[in-house]
Amino acid sequence: MPIDAAKALAAEARSTTIAWDHKDIQLYHLGIGAGVPATDPDELRYTLExxxxxxPSFATVAGAGMGVVGGLSAPxxxxxxxxxxxxxxxxxxxxxxxxxxxxxxxSKVAAxxxxxxxxxxxxxxxxxxxxGPLWTSDAQIFVRGEGGFGGERGPSGRxxxxxxxxxxxxxxPVREDQALLYRLSGDWNPLHADPSFAELAGFDxxxxxxxxxxxxTLKAVVDTLLGGEVARVRSYTTRFTGVVFPGETLRVRMWAGEGRVQVSVxxxxxxDAPVLSDTLVEYV
Known part of the structure; x- marks a missing residue:
C-alpha cells in the first residue's frame, strides 16, 4: 500500500535550518494583498522595513514551506x-x-x-x-484513493x-496577478499560474x-478587530472548502468572542460559494 501509517508515524523527524529577513516578510505581505493604499500608515506596518x-501566517511560507514538502517525502x-x-x-x-x-x-507525520x-x-x-520555540504548524493533507486501511477516522474539526x-x-478584492506574486514566496505549483496545467487539473x-x-483572511481579522496588532494572535485554524480565482472578491464574516473570532469566507x-470554513483566530 502506498501509505504505510505505522512506518510514517515511527519515522524520525526531519530538521533543516531556515532563515528569513525583511524582504521575505515584505514579499509575503504583498502576496496577500497588503499595501493598498500604499501610503496608508496601517499598511506601512506590513510593507515598510x-x-x-x-x-503570523508567514509561518506557512518561512523557509519556502519546506516542512510540508519534507512530510510528504517521509518514509x-x-x-x-x-x-x-x-x-x-x-x-x-x-x-x-x-x-x-x-x-x-x-517536520514529521504527526497522524x-x-x-x-x-x-x-x-x-x-x-x-x-x-x-526557544517560535511556532507549530499543522497541515492536513487529503490523499484521495488512499483510505480504507482500517485506521482511526480522526476528529471532525468542525x-x-x-x-x-x-x-x-x-x-x-483579489488582484488578477495575486497568485503570480504569492508564488514567489515558495509555492511554485503551476496550478496557480499555467492555464494549460490548470485545465488538466479540471479548472478553466x-x-x-x-x-x-x-x-x-488573517490580515482582515487583525486589521478589523485587533487594531493591526499582529503579536496578539495566538493561533489560527481553518478548513479549505472551495477555490478562489484571481480577480474575485472575498467576503469575510467575523463573529467576535472573548479572546477568539470565528470566521467564514x-x-x-x-x-457566496464557501472558501474557508471552521475558521478560528484566538488572541490575547
Missing part, C-alpha cells in the same frame, strides 16, 4: 501528488515572529487518519530559534457557526493558493 511587523509515504489536496491548516504562535531570523524547522475514500496526513512542523448575524463583514483557469486566502461573485 522601518515599521515592519510579521503577520512510508509514497503517493501521487495529483491526488493530494490541502484540507486544513493550523498555526500556533509561541511568541511573535521576528522580522529577521534563523530557526531550526523540524494518519482513514476517511474511507481518502487518507489524511497531519504534517507537523515546529520552528525554534536560539531563544466548528459550529453562531446562530446570529456576524459582528463584522469586510470584503477583500489558474486558481489562487489556499494559503494565500488563509493569509488574506466566501467568494462574492459566485453567490
Amino acid at each position: 522601518s515599521r515592519l511587523h510579521v503577520l 512510508g509515504i509514497e503517493i501521487d501528488l495529483a491526488a493530494v489536496l490541502h484540507g486544513a491548516q493550523a498555526v500556533t504562535l509561541h511568541r511573535p515572529i521576528p522580522v529577521r531570523g534563523e530557526a531550526l524547522s523540524t 494518519v487518519y482513514d476517511k474511507g475514500k481518502a487518507a489524511v496526513l497531519v504534517l507537523r512542523t515546529e520552528a525554534a530559534d536560539a531563544d 466548528t459550529e457557526q453562531p446562530d446570529r448575524a456576524p459582528d463584522h463583514v469586510v470584503e477583500r 483557469r489558474p486558481i489562487l493558493h489556499g494559503l494565500c486566502t488563509y493569509g488574506i 466566501t467568494a462574492v461573485e459566485r453567490d
Whole structure:
C-alpha cells in the first residue's frame, strides 16, 4: 500500500535550518494583498522595513514551506501528488515572529487518519530559534484513493457557526496577478499560474493558493478587530472548502468572542460559494 501509517508515524523527524529577513516578510505581505493604499500608515506596518511587523501566517511560507514538502517525502509515504489536496491548516504562535531570523524547522507525520475514500496526513512542523520555540504548524493533507486501511477516522474539526448575524463583514478584492506574486514566496505549483496545467487539473483557469486566502483572511481579522496588532494572535485554524480565482472578491464574516473570532469566507461573485470554513483566530 502506498501509505504505510505505522512506518510514517515511527519515522524520525526531519530538521533543516531556515532563515528569513525583511524582504521575505515584505514579499509575503504583498502576496496577500497588503499595501493598498500604499501610503496608508496601517499598511506601512506590513510593507515598510522601518515599521515592519510579521503577520503570523508567514509561518506557512518561512523557509519556502519546506516542512510540508519534507512530510510528504517521509518514509512510508509514497503517493501521487495529483491526488493530494490541502484540507486544513493550523498555526500556533509561541511568541511573535521576528522580522529577521534563523530557526531550526523540524517536520514529521504527526497522524494518519482513514476517511474511507481518502487518507489524511497531519504534517507537523515546529520552528525554534536560539531563544526557544517560535511556532507549530499543522497541515492536513487529503490523499484521495488512499483510505480504507482500517485506521482511526480522526476528529471532525468542525466548528459550529453562531446562530446570529456576524459582528463584522469586510470584503477583500483579489488582484488578477495575486497568485503570480504569492508564488514567489515558495509555492511554485503551476496550478496557480499555467492555464494549460490548470485545465488538466479540471479548472478553466489558474486558481489562487489556499494559503494565500488563509493569509488574506488573517490580515482582515487583525486589521478589523485587533487594531493591526499582529503579536496578539495566538493561533489560527481553518478548513479549505472551495477555490478562489484571481480577480474575485472575498467576503469575510467575523463573529467576535472573548479572546477568539470565528470566521467564514466566501467568494462574492459566485453567490457566496464557501472558501474557508471552521475558521478560528484566538488572541490575547
